[in-house]
Amino acid sequence: MTLLAVAGLHVRSPEGRDLVSDVSFTLDAGERLGLIGESGSGKSMTALAIMGLTPPGMTVSGSVVFDAPGPGRTEVVGAAERRLTSLRGRVTSVVFQEPLTALDPLMRVGRQVAEPLRRRRGLRGRALDAAVTAALEEVRLADPERIARAYPHEISGGQRQRVAIAMALACDPALLIADEPTTALDVTVQADVLTLLDGLVKERGMALLFISHDLAVVSRIAERVIVLKNGTAVESGSVDEVVNAPRHPYTRDLVGSARRLDSVLDSLLDGRTP
């Protein structure tokens, strides 16, 4: 079943520059799609346009249609804010790149996780506290009671990103959008968060739109990828196809540089180990 159908999506900046031009793809329920591109390639803007959250002044045209069991078929482009508010959270949620700014610095972590739980599931009091603890446990946070009472600056970057994931999952959305969720983390934490995200999405049968500049990361978690360059989709296909037989020169560059980095790392490691 098609959950999201994007057709001919255009986003134009107030200065008249095309940030995203003619991007089309579909996403089935439970499917995992990677969006790859360097910074400025329009991948984040595509994600914002899908949720109807483009900054003021941007002109969005084309079509973004959600077809989820709850709210039914909804066209996002040109929809009223109230219609979108009911769609967000129930159908889509987002995990952002920088976990420190993705959490309100002045609100205790527990309250931030409680917000969507209270609104979407109507929980109050003890039941709400228990649901917050459960949500934090689900993202494998040790000592969830302590984390719930802490402010974001009192916990580590990896813990913050787990909290952000817990918040995004709290509404039980049909589609999770992850915008460079591991880029700001160091490598070991990156791997943990990636594994966690992979497991949670599989467990819940959620669709995933994974945005990254890092081909290696995307190929670990996505089934299909779209390569964006200057706002245009230059190549798309299954991960195997794109990584093993890239057709577009830009994709070949991407794959090539990822391979070169790998081999350099390998030779460095070989040199060190006797």
Add this chain to the structure above:
Amino acid sequence: MTTRRRVPRSATLIAGCVLAGLVLAVAVLSFFWLPYAPDDTSGDRLMPPGLPHLLGTDKLGRDLLTQLMIGARVALEAGAGSVLIGGLLGLAGGLAAGFATRWLDDTISALLDILIAFPTVLLAMLVTAAREASLGSAVIAIGLAMSAIVARLTRVLVKRVLGQDFITASRTSGTSWPRIILEHVLPNIWPTLSVNLALQFGLAVLAEASLSYLGLGAPPPNASWGRMLQEAQASVFIAPAGVIAPGVLLVVLVVGVNLIADGVRDVADPTRRRTR
């Protein structure tokens, strides 16, 4: 890392509360007890501090301590009234500008710049001309002038908060705008805004004293520290108590309020609290 809710303590906040509390206590006391009636001119003129007039008398033979106590009341009323008017108007204007589309934002900002460029004294004269010379007129004028400064600050703070990911994250989970303003925007601008409002309180007290000094404040027999200074300046070398007493209290109140402002910032922002 904190595991339980601690009551944050701040030495500056306590010192500020003691100083400002002193003035507040005097003001509260003035409602219940005064050494003399405010318009009692039975004393000798320009008496030095002593008995029966603890701080002496002014050039009309009125008791200085009595006037000083009423002046504390007036000063606090002026500060609180101005901050109330300036804070509410400024917050509303700043929020509107912060959320507004480009042209509305530009319009509000231009109006604010004009209001800020307008001298407070001139504004006070206009308000006085339209109404009458009273404490209310002075408070309205000071509040209006203050609202422009508060609005400009609020606008910048709101814009900065709105640009952050957690606002977008909140919106993606389907939180409505009014809720976002109450739960995220206001708490995040409050640490900076509250400090500014406390500073503005001190400035408002000084502004009221200046306006009263110029005769644009509360008319007699309502004693204001500003008017006491003005009336006593001719006899400053004969009876210095008439200038020193209101001057010292003015400094005590303004310093106290500024210390509170510093302390409030330490307490209102959990990221600034020291964790031990």
